[in-house]
Amino acid sequence: MNFDEQIIRKGSKSVKWDMAESLFLTKDALPMWVADMDFKAPQVVLDALKERLDHGVFGYAYQDQDTQQAVAGWLNRRHGWTIQTDTILFTPGVVTALSLAVQAFTATGDEVVIQSPVYAPFYQMIEKNGRKVSTNPLKIENDRYMMDFHDLEKKLSRPQAKLMFLCHPHNPSGRAWSSEELKRVGELCVKHGVTVVSDEIHSDLMLYGKPHVPFASLSDDIASITVTCFAPSKTFNLAGLQASAIVIPDEERRTLFTNEMQRNGMGHLNAFGIPAMEAAYRHGDEWLDSLVLYLESNIQIAMDYIDEHLPNVRYMKPDASYLLWIDIRDFQFTEAELKRNLLKRGKVILELGHVYGHEGDGFIRMNLGCPASTVKEGLRRLHQAFTPSTE
Ligand SMILES: Cc1ncc(COP(=O)(O)O)c(C=O)c1O
DSSP: OOTTOOOOOTTSOOIIIIIHHHHHTOSSOEEOOSSOOSSOOOHHHHHHHHHHHHHOOOOOOOOOHHHHHHHHHHHHHHHOOOOOGGGEEEESOHHHHHHHHHHHHOOTTOEEEEOSSOOTHHHHHHHTTTOEEEEOOOEESSSSEEOOHHHHHHHHTSTTEEEEEEESSOTTTOOOOOHHHHHHHHHHHHHTTOEEEEEOTTGGGBOTTOOOOOGGGSOHHHHHTEEEEEOHHHHTTOGGGOOEEEEOOSHHHHHHHHHHHHHTTOOOOOTTHHHHHHHHHHHOHHHHHHHHHHHHHHHHHHHHHHHHHOTTOEEEOOSBSSEEEEEOGGGOOOHHHHHIIIIIIIOEEOEEGGGGOGGGTTEEEEEOOSOHHHHHHHHHHHHHHTSOOOO
């Protein structure tokens, strides 16, 4: 594993590198936006994929008990959570699971509670299914997001509130919620009969030796109302293989979810997603431990650079993952100014905060899942973007 290696991704039909050109109308900007990393997958995954490729026959494939055992083994080994293998379902992505959950647990016009700012597809999967977004905005205290439990209970107690999407750890800020915070959320949801989708896609990327606490591991009552989403896609940079694991301990909810999968013609993962997921979850530990150290170092490089060179810029130090949520509210840029500064002056593509909801206004999200040399170049460009123009 050589995380310093610069791999040319342009021309590989990459969303991050190739689609950026048409989306942002720029040819020479450095892409540090969408959440995938510029690293090769672990060798154990590449070997499993090669073996599958060499087989040469790509008829229908299906995930089986081996796949479920690989997931259960991983959750037990990495997060100390023991689950029954038959509670695990598979979807071609976590976003798909969010949409299926909306269809399974709510009716048209119902409300789904989210904590904004948050990952943009949370909004889209609710609204595109004809349901209503109910926001419980996060509060900022000492450059850290905190939950507003008083407002949360207000939102959960509405009769139309049927579902909550929890983002744990939180994208865009990388905040991992504590056991105490999660328990309070869980108890409120149990009290008000609200099903929870806990999106834990970033949970394998906990930094600084902090443990991940699966929301559903906190009590049997909480487990019984929870759909937990995991995937090797962020962890091992396999997003393009589209394979996710969804844990639903409650049989009734699992049946409702499975019915929606069937209604949407969904069931089997693709022939490459299955061996990749199994290999990663069975043999990926060592690679992941090295990756996390590399990401910690990249995050440190970014924080040090901002502290030294960008006095008007703040950031939220993440507990997990490779995304840095940067606070540029001091500049009071309009959206047009911000885009112009980043794309034209700095020539760097970052996610603009408003896509996470209006509570994200005045923030930008920088993807540090890349070689340290790219991080440094991105920071140089960020500095250039925010250096007052003499034009
Ligand atoms: C919180 C969160 N959920 C889901 C996803 C995407 O999941 P998938 O690619 O499996 O649909 C992302 C990707 O950035 C994410 O950050």
